[in-house]
Amino acid sequence: MSTIAKTVTEIIQQSPFLEEAIADKLINVSALARHIQAEVCNKSGREINEGAIVMAINRMEPGYYHKINLGIKKFFNKLGDFTVKSGINDYTFKNSETLFLSQANFFKQVSSETDSFISFSNGIRESTIIASKNLHEQLIAFFQGEQLLGHKKNLSTVTINLPKENTEISGVYYYLLKKLAWLGINVIEIISTTNEVTFLVSDQDIDKTFSALMDLRR
Secondary structure, three states: OOOOHHHHHHHHHHHHHHHHHHHHHOOOHHHHHHHHHHHHHHHHHOOHHHHHHHEEEEEHOOOOOHHHHHHHHHHHHHHHHHHEEEEEEEEEEEEEOOHHHHHHHHHHOOOOOEEEEEEEEOOOOEHHHHHHHHHHHHHHHOOOOOEEEEEEEEEEEEEOOOHHHHHOOHHHHHHHHHHHOOOOOOOEEEEOOOOEEEEEEEHHHHHHHHHHHHHHHH
């Protein structure tokens, strides 16, 4: 039979946001204890009073959030340039034997378009091309024989230059996405290289996205 402390910890750790809110003292512990009391009793196999659950919450050892929080703030202070691009389209094609040839021919054709945004991501069953809207007609022409699964327009990107140590610090992408999730921003695509990350969002969310990510650097 699990102890009360172990049971409470397991329930709270199912929700990373909840664990963070407790660590930041944003949660009414008594209200939380009442909220999870039925689940604690069910998992423990016996009746557990609210006071015991409150005590267990207050005595929780610092979790993963607390550990990564110590170094992540210094990391975000060193974030590099932010670049915003508007007028972006998102295309998803079903993978085929000819898709990569179409892609190669398209990239060769538009290689001189240095001011345009172009990205290609290959998955197991489908591939996505993200490109500036001025390339729309050319792209459709080159991929006319491929099966288009989805097309989104009126999009924008925010690209962040990351410090080189980003591959050695746990939680970098988690914190970036958490910030956007708390604000209700829908991230349509994420594009990453070793030292860059790009978020694709709708035009209506771009100002909020840029401000939210900039806040991490302050």
